[in-house]
Amino acid sequence: MLLRHPLARLILLAVIFVALEVPFALTGVLWGSWSGAAVLNFGAILVALYVVTRFVERRPLAAVGLGRRHAVRHLLAGAALSCGLLALIMTLMAVAGWYHVLGTHLGWHVASAFATIVLAASFEELAYRGGLFRLLEEWLGTWLALIAPALLFALGHLDNPHTTPISALTTLVAGVWTALMYVRTRALWLPIGAHVAWNFVMSALGLPVSGLSLNAALVTATMTGPPSWTGGPYGLEAGWPVLIALLPVVGRLARSSIAAGHVKAPSWRRERAQATQPGADRGNRLNG
Template identity: 35%
Template sequence: MFFWTMLALSAASGIFAIIWYARHDRPVWRSMGITVTRWTPLDIPVGLVIPFVAITLVFLAELALGAIEVAGADTDWSSIGGVLGEIAGFALFEEVVFRVLLLSGAIILLRKVPAGRWIAVAATALIFGAIHLTNENATLIGAFGTALGGVIYGVAFVATRSIWLPLFLHISWNLSQALWGFPVSGNTQWPGWLTSESIGNELLNGGAYGPEGGIPGMLSRVLIVALVLVYVKLIWRDGSAATLVYAPDPVRRDRSPAAGNEHATAPSPSHTP
């Protein structure tokens, strides 16, 4: 019931955003992140690399702390295509629901509130974490760790005004956990190149929920947020972490003959949704 309630809330938020952008003569789909930009070819590899490095560090840290043990290696890679497809499909679904729809509407609602973008990111991240309480092996601590993931994807979405960076951060985070043999938000159906078993204190390894429920995993998510902010700052030098304003607002293309084939772009980051 909770899942369907949150899905309905996201749909309503997305419809609100679509209507608002249309009424304010804004390009609807580009304003909601459904767009390919000049930075998309860079967003994709950056989104893949950062979580893989972070999860690898978590694996090494938990191994050094004695919080996990490697039980074996999986040499059967015949199902890797299906695993990749499932992980990518789940990530795409969640990014559309929680960022493209839910977060887009929240940003508009809070556009005149100080730190409104951060509040929107935090609120939708908490909902994102809460909905994972329905997962197998879920715990409150694990859901909080998942909410930190919602902060990562929300910051990436708001800062870039595009779905690509958060989508590939999400895919890589889940895939990297599976590859190192960790449970992925309580799910264990995806085989990796290792099989890792949690031992000892669950605050270190997250127990059956996976690294998201452990301190090393949570710290790695804070690190990822910081790296995402560094990345977007390198692209948009005038951007601000305080306001989460980096990429300029999408504007309608000028289709007048005088405009030729050039596209209108905002000269600098803007504070409107």
């Protein structure tokens, strides 16, 4: 059957996702604001993944990485990892005298912004890691499959205001980072927790997130200093400290995934290995 091939299932996933979004995009319903787009994107990718996994792959949605086992623990671990990295980076900014808090900025808007951040980050992890990376990995193996989703993740941020070469490279590395979280745990909760916490904490600190204001600021703050270090108007991801901090974490996740035996070989290598196993020829003759 044609749809057995991961690439065919990936194309079907994209078609269903686009088909669900087009009517809303044409009419402007849920598409006129960032929060509306987040709701629409999240709902469309969740339905598309459910259809592909349930009716084509004939597996539960948990196969995408949404199983309930360890969900809360992984969400909190991902959030803690992002908070720890940001704490180190923001300590550097404060010690250097570049980050200045001017006052508090509390309000109900923070709860609404947080909900939108959760939906937007969850959509990206479902689409890029639960959909694109998962299916490419089944075909190309782990290492080759890391490339395309990370590149598309970075390209998807190029239209953001104040993009720089450093921000593009950092976003690429961040795409590899969250994909390796999925590889290590074979679940989406760890990358979702890390992604949500990263975006929310930066916004709460009064900083732009990938060039955007997410309206979740708890304080009014300014950032001065060299843009190559502070990120300038794009935010921290356009500065060297974030990139430098992410690289060893990516390396650690890669080594841990290898040690845990979670790295997949390309499909053709797996098929070749199965064909050369003892008894394979005999089994093929019996089946023939």
